[in-house]
Amino acid sequence: MPVTRIATLLKNGQPGTSINARGWVRTRRDSKNGFSFIELNDGSCMRNLQIVVENSVPGYEDSIRSVTTGASISVDGVLKESPGKGQRIELHATSLTVLGAADPQTYPLQKKGHTFEFLRDIAHLRPRTNTFGAVARVRNRISWSIHSFFQNRGFLYLNTPIITTSDCEGAGEMFQVTTLDLAMLARKQIESIDWKQDFFGKPASLTVSGQLEAETYATAIGDCYTFGPTFRAENSNTTRHLAEFWMVEPEMPFYDLEDNMALAESFIRTMVSDVLEHCAEDMEFFSQRIDPGVMARLETIRTKDFIRLPYTEAIEIIQRSGRKFDYAVQWGSDLQTEHERFLTEEHFGQPVILYNYPRTLKPFYMRCNEDGKTVRAMDVLVPGVGEIIGGSQREERLDVLVQRMGECHLNPDDYWWYTDLRKYGTVPHAGFGLGLERAVLLITGMTNIRDVIPFPRTPGHAEF
RNA sequence: UCCUCUGUAGCUCAGCUGGUAGAGCAGGCGGCUGUUAACCGCCGGGUCGUAGGUUCGAGUCCUACCGGAGGAGCCA
Numbered sequence: 001m002p003v004t005r006i007a008t009l010l011k012n013g014q015p016g017t018s019i020n021a022r023g024w025v026r027t028r029r030d031s032k033n034g035f036s037f038i039e040l041n042d043g044s045c046m047r048n049l050q051i052v053v054e055n056s057v058p059g060y061e062d063s064i065r066s067v068t069t070g071a072s073i074s075v076d077g078v079l080k081e082s083p084g085k086g087q088r089i090e091l092h093a094t095s096l097t098v099l100g101a102a103d104p105q106t107y108p109l110q111k112k113g114h115t116f117e118f119l120r121d122i123a124h125l126r127p128r129t130n131t132f133g134a135v136a137r138v139r140n141r142i143s144w145s146i147h148s149f150f151q152n153r154g155f156l157y158l159n160t161p162i163i164t165t166s167d168c169e170g171a172g173e174m175f176q177v178t179t180l181d182l183a184m185l186a187r188k189q190i191e192s193i194d195w196k197q198d199f200f201g202k203p204a205s206l207t208v209s210g211q212l213e214a215e216t217y218a219t220a221i222g223d224c225y226t227f228g229p230t231f232r233a234e235n236s237n238t239t240r241h242l243a244e245f246w247m248v249e250p251e252m253p254f255y256d257l258e259d260n261m262a263l264a265e266s267f268i269r270t271m272v273s274d275v276l277e278h279c280a281e282d283m284e285f286f287s288q289r290i291d292p293g294v295m296a297r298l299e300t301i302r303t304k305d306f307i308r309l310p311y312t313e314a315i316e317i318i319q320r321s322g323r324k325f326d327y328a329v330q331w332g333s334d335l336q337t338e339h340e341r342f343l344t345e346e347h348f349g350q351p352v353i354l355y356n357y358p359r360t361l362k363p364f365y366m367r368c369n370e371d372g373k374t375v376r377a378m379d380v381l382v383p384g385v386g387e388i389i390g391g392s393q394r395e396e397r398l399d400v401l402v403q404r405m406g407e408c409h410l411n412p413d414d415y416w417w418y419t420d421l422r423k424y425g426t427v428p429h430a431g432f433g434l435g436l437e438r439a440v441l442l443i444t445g446m447t448n449i450r451d452v453i454p455f456p457r458t459p460g461h462a463e464f
Numbered sequence: 465u466c467c468u469c470u471g472u473a474g475c476u477c478a479g480c481u482g483g484u485a486g487a488g489c490a491g492g493c494g495g496c497u498g499u500u501a502a503c504c505g506c507c508g509g510g511u512c513g514u515a516g517g518u519u520c521g522a523g524u525c526c527u528a529c530c531g532g533a534g535g536a537g538c539c540a
Contacts, residue, residue, distance in 0.1 A: 039500075
């Protein structure tokens with residue numbers, strides 16, 4: 001008997017076909033007239049398959065009682081048109097097997113009404129809920145879309161190292177990787193660590209970005225992108241930060257900042273379009289249950305050109321707005337979250353790409369403009385999420401790069417291989433980084449980043 | 465890390481100005497029903513986050529600690 005996933009059954013299943021369905025019970029309703037309705041979900045889609053089990057089915061009396069919310073079952077039966085409302089077809093069981101019972105006294109998930117906070121504590125079971133099933137499917141589609149976007153443009157998928165010994169871009173605190181016996185070192189109360197004794201012979205960390213390594217391939221084999229886990233040991237506790245998250249980092253030779261912005265915009269638009277096209281049912285759910293404004297926001301992204309605004313003009317807009325902000329802005333100061341929200345959510349009401357930031361605000365590798373004050377950086381800000389992409393044209397001139405390293409208190413010797421790229425056959429190039437989870441937030445309308453990654457890692461939390 | 469809020473039954477919450485705990489859902493039992501967040505009735509279930517303190521008396525007030533959430537900083 002063919003095993004068919006419920007998504008396919010509900011779409012293409014024809015009355016009269018004999019099939020097998022397997023999955024997890026969402027709920028059961030009994031009729032004392034001698035049959036039961038089972039709502040079965042197998043994760044392939046939002047909707048459930050309704051199963052009708054007559055008491056004439058072998059073992060009905062024994063097994064139906066353990067068909068409770070959360071139980072796993074396998075059902076053979078025949079598809080029939082459903083006389084009831086709410087479903088085109090339903091499965092009339094000819095045999096029912098309970099694969100695994102779920103004690104209703106202890107099974108934490110109920111038919112309705114759980115907070116995301118509660119579900120976070122049972123992250124191993126929350127994918128069995130509508131919301132987290134939908135998030136998982138949309139996240140999967142976004143990942144697929146990322147690969148197809150770049151592959152369709154001839155980009156090379158590049159795996160940059162997870163473990164690194166370069167403190168690249170000084171982008172925040174890093175997780176140290178060591179095989180040294182810390183407990184023993186603590187007992188010895190030694191004054192300094194002999195890193196030669198460590199696994200790599202020097203301090204090593206988990207990567208905070210694959211950018212610098214990606215540049216080496218971009219300047220050799222052309223357009224490429226990384227897509228992998230990224231780690232930040234910042235003690236940040238917000239709805240937008242994770243200690244472990246997934247980042248996409250394309251890097252393109254011969255691109256200037258304009259090209260970079262165009263690619264970023266096209267990239268986001270493609271992800272949004274793909275999800276709208278392929279996850280319509282899940283998006284319907286997000287629109288109805290999670291964020292009523294999500295569809296309008298995505299439609300704007302899909303159809304309207306992003307605003308491109310130099311940092312200097314952004315400052316002027318904020319200053320002229322007459323709005324009271326907790327933090328005043330002046331040229332040279334970093335934009336606060338409240339300013340970014342004002343720009344993207346209120347003033348423009350759509351994605352905004354800010355570019356040409358003061359050099360003092362940005363890392364050493366961003367290309368200096370001729371004005372001597374700004375660098376060719378760009379941040380893509382979107383409503384509800386804030387910064388979703390950060391990128392820049394890279395500084396390809398060796399002398400300027402080395403000078404900038406000095407300004408940022410970095411030792412060029414530590415980046416010898418990176419400066420070599422400028423020493424030998426340097427080219428203008430650019431790239432950016434997109435936080436996958438922030439993209440999932442944007443597209444689903446979910447508000448907490450901890451709910452769009454299967455097992456979130458945040459300060460004090462690495463359960464599961 | 466800072467600021468604010470919060471911690472009462474398995475879950476979601478109520479409990480007003482202090483007088484020793486309630487509802488809905490879930491669970492059990494019974495009834496009804498081609499049902500679909502099913503419905504109706506009954507029943508079981510809580511040392512009110514922890515430790516102190518004020519008081520004749522604390523879920524309710526005070527202090528500390530421990531969870532959780534939101535905002536800020538940092539950034540993707």
